[in-house]
Amino acid sequence: MSGTSRIRDKFLELDSKNEKALITYTMVGYPNEKDTLTVIRGLIKGGADIIELGFPFSDPLADGRVIQNASMMSLDKGANLGQFFRLVRKIRQESNIPLVLMTYTNILYHQNYEKFFKEIKNAGIDGVITPDMTIEESKEYLKAARNNTIDTIFLVSPNTDKKRLEKIIRQTTGFLYLVAVYGTTGIQNKIQQYTVDALKNTKKAANRKIPVGIGFGISTPDDARYFVKQGADAVIVGSALIKLVEKTPPSKLEKTIIEFTKKLKNTTKVS
Amino acid sequence: MKPRFPKDGRFGEFGGKYIPETLVPAIEELEENYLKFKNDKSFKKELNYYLTEYAGRPTPLYFAKNLTEKIGGAKIYLKREDLLHGGAHKINNTLGQALLAKRMKKKRIIAETGAGQHGVATAMACACLGLTSEVYMGYKDTIRQKLNVYRMNLLGSKVHPVKSGSQTLKDAINEAIRDWITNVKDTYYLLGSAVGPHPYPVMVRDFQSVIGTEIIQQMKKINKKNPDIVIACVGGGSNAIGTFYPLIDSDTEIIGVEAAGKGLKTEYHSATLSAGSKGVLHGMMTYLLQDKEGQIKETHSISAGLDYPGVGPEHAFLKDANRVKYRSATDKEVIDAFLLLTRTEGIIPALESSHAIAEAIKIARSKPKSESIVVTLSGRGDKDVEVVEEYVRNIKNSR
Numbered sequence: 001m002s003g004t005s006r007i008r009d010k011f012l013e014l015d016s017k018n019e020k021a022l023i024t025y026t027m028v029g030y031p032n033e034k035d036t037l038t039v040i041r042g043l044i045k046g047g048a049d050i051i052e053l054g055f056p057f058s059d060p061l062a063d064g065r066v067i068q069n070a071s072m073m074s075l076d077k078g079a080n081l082g083q084f085f086r087l088v089r090k091i092r093q094e095s096n097i098p099l100v101l102m103t104y105t106n107i108l109y110h111q112n113y114e115k116f117f118k119e120i121k122n123a124g125i126d127g128v129i130t131p132d133m134t135i136e137e138s139k140e141y142l143k144a145a146r147n148n149t150i151d152t153i154f155l156v157s158p159n160t161d162k163k164r165l166e167k168i169i170r171q172t173t174g175f176l177y178l179v180a181v182y183g184t185t186g187i188q189n190k191i192q193q194y195t196v197d198a199l200k201n202t203k204k205a206a207n208r209k210i211p212v213g214i215g216f217g218i219s220t221p222d223d224a225r226y227f228v229k230q231g232a233d234a235v236i237v238g239s240a241l242i243k244l245v246e247k248t249p250p251s252k253l254e255k256t257i258i259e260f261t262k263k264l265k266n267t268t269k270v271s
Numbered sequence: 272m273k274p275r276f277p278k279d280g281r282f283g284e285f286g287g288k289y290i291p292e293t294l295v296p297a298i299e300e301l302e303e304n305y306l307k308f309k310n311d312k313s314f315k316k317e318l319n320y321y322l323t324e325y326a327g328r329p330t331p332l333y334f335a336k337n338l339t340e341k342i343g344g345a346k347i348y349l350k351r352e353d354l355l356h357g358g359a360h361k362i363n364n365t366l367g368q369a370l371l372a373k374r375m376k377k378k379r380i381i382a383e384t385g386a387g388q389h390g391v392a393t394a395m396a397c398a399c400l401g402l403t404s405e406v407y408m409g410y411k412d413t414i415r416q417k418l419n420v421y422r423m424n425l426l427g428s429k430v431h432p433v434k435s436g437s438q439t440l441k442d443a444i445n446e447a448i449r450d451w452i453t454n455v456k457d458t459y460y461l462l463g464s465a466v467g468p469h470p471y472p473v474m475v476r477d478f479q480s481v482i483g484t485e486i487i488q489q490m491k492k493i494n495k496k497n498p499d500i501v502i503a504c505v506g507g508g509s510n511a512i513g514t515f516y517p518l519i520d521s522d523t524e525i526i527g528v529e530a531a532g533k534g535l536k537t538e539y540h541s542a543t544l545s546a547g548s549k550g551v552l553h554g555m556m557t558y559l560l561q562d563k564e565g566q567i568k569e570t571h572s573i574s575a576g577l578d579y580p581g582v583g584p585e586h587a588f589l590k591d592a593n594r595v596k597y598r599s600a601t602d603k604e605v606i607d608a609f610l611l612l613t614r615t616e617g618i619i620p621a622l623e624s625s626h627a628i629a630e631a632i633k634i635a636r637s638k639p640k641s642e643s644i645v646v647t648l649s650g651r652g653d654k655d656v657e658v659v660e661e662y663v664r665n666i667k668n669s670r
Binding site (some may be wrong): 029057058059060061062064068072075080081104105106107108110111131132134136137154155156157158159160161164168179182183184 | 280287288289290291292296297334335435436437442445448449452453454455456549550551552553554556557562564565566567
């Protein structure tokens with residue numbers, strides 16, 4: 001890999017402080033254009049290490065109810081790529097935090113991978129997560145990402161076998177995203193044993209070459225603390241934050257997000 | 272020309288598997304088992320038994336004499352898939368996949384449905400073979416096709432109305448995929464059209480190819496040659512690909528008919544191949560109806576079964592290869608065709624199939640009497656009489 005990566009640098013920095021990463025997800029245009037930035041400011045002030053910017057897609061088939069509803073609301077209010085670029089540029093004026101775009105293949109393909117990755121790199125995006133992009137279909141996608149030094153964060157699942165894990169790891173830069181559950185994004189009631197086993201196996205396959213983040217169903221500081229203890233290099237919180245945004249009045253939004261993010265971040269400080 | 276079982280799952284640049292990683296092992300397991308059983312003697316024998324004794328194959332190839340005379344041109348033949356058990360071609364595929372699911376030892380079957388025909392055919396196959404089934408159906412479709420909801424319930428299937436998105440077929444597919452991700456170990460996803468990630472488009476095509484194979488045999492008996500033209504309607508495109516595929520290497524002119532709704536120049540149609548652009552939805556690269564940023568558009572058709580913003584990837588391939596002509600019929604043309612066939616032949620066609628009839632009516636006149644046109648009558652129209660009645664009443668009132 002050539003070029004610098006804010007994501008890689010962030011993990012190195014955290015490692016030196018004996019910390020794990022808190023990765024937070026929020027959606028472009030949710031609850032509206034203005035307050036997306038309020039939420040992000042709250043996340044940054046609360047201590048998030050990496051921010052995933054979800055860009056809404058009309059057919060989010062890997063997402064549960066919470067993110068589905070947020071996507072629909074955001075699109076209904078007119079969320080578009082122009083808004084996304086405005087947002088990224090504003091964040092970049094204020095912060096050097098690593099930014100990852102999470103959306104579905106069609107949004108990226110429709111723009112043309114090469115052209116779009118160049119544009120998002122220029123705006124300040126560091127990586128992409130595309131839940132319906134498999135390594136088999138990723139040739140052009142990877143080429144465009146490498147050309148523009150965009151990290152390609154692939155997802156793996158508890159049922160991904162060892163051989164495939166290794167294949168995926170070879171195409172992954174930034175960090176590897178372990179999907180914690182059999183299911184879509186959203187809040188889960190209890191932590192499953194298979195998730196703990198999957199984390200162990202994924203860490204082993206990653207072999208310290210690439211950090212392993214775990215997400216889907218991690219919604220409380222207790223969940224986060226548990227997975228940090230089990231060896232996750234990063235914990236990823238999404239739906240719980242969207243839910244918090246949903247029920248918080250705009251006047252209290254930044255403060256509420258800061259408080260919740262702080263609680264989450266505290267769990268990632270190992271010593 | 273003819274990608275039989277594309278190893279990388281692609282028809283030219285179309286198809287593939289764009290799916291969440293959780294589904295990859297399930298899709299691989301499916302492909303492996305399908306390849307294993309599709310040529311397995313006892314599997315083929317069992318499927319053939321059910322297709323014949325349970326579903327009612329072979330279906331007649333009926334010479335529509337009255338319709339032909341009324342139009343005055345080429346001879347029109349109807350491939351009577353509407354006479355199958357359940358009233359549509361869907362049972363060809365659901366029996367095939369349900370038998371496969373059984374061999375794969377999957378006990379829980381999920382499916383999506385648009386008009387409800389695939390849901391009913393799934394519920395029937397599952398009841399017959401001792402499997403439990405759950406069907407996702409767009410909330411809007413549960414209302415416009417409530418009779419089919421009731422039929423599924425009677426057959427022991429649980430219907431989940433889907434209230435997300437546009438509340439139609441595409442959203443039902445999203446929800447079925449989400450269910451599959453969640454219950455991936457013990458659940459078999461019985462997809463109803465030649466869409467989705469590989470191997471579905473290939474597998475559904477193969478199970479539906481019995482339509483085209485029978486047409487060839489039957490026309491040989493009648494005419495000692497292949498039909499000059501075949502026509503089928505295209506939503507996802509399963510009855511069409513089943514009709515076309517065995518004829519791809521022949522000289523037969525092949526025409527697929529999409530739903531032009533209120534017109535291709537309006538926002539209210541489902542004519543993906545005629546008016547769409549390339550993109551990725553439901554695990555496949557294909558033509559889609561989408562806006563300038565790649566958001567999938569809501570579609571319209573008077574027939575719920577064609578109300579889908581994507582199309583099977585093999586159709587996308589056949590369009591670009593110029594092997595199949597894809598045309599469209601408007602709601603009005605479809606109603607006219609529905610009424611004409613009903614009155615001349617005493618056959619009530621499904622609104623989906625009426626799109627193909629409309630095209631036959633358009634072209635038959637200009638063709639010589641010596642030529643033969645085969646139209647796949649993919650389903651019967653009992654489910655649609657209310658919609659037709661309302662449409663006709665509104666036209667009368669607006670006059």
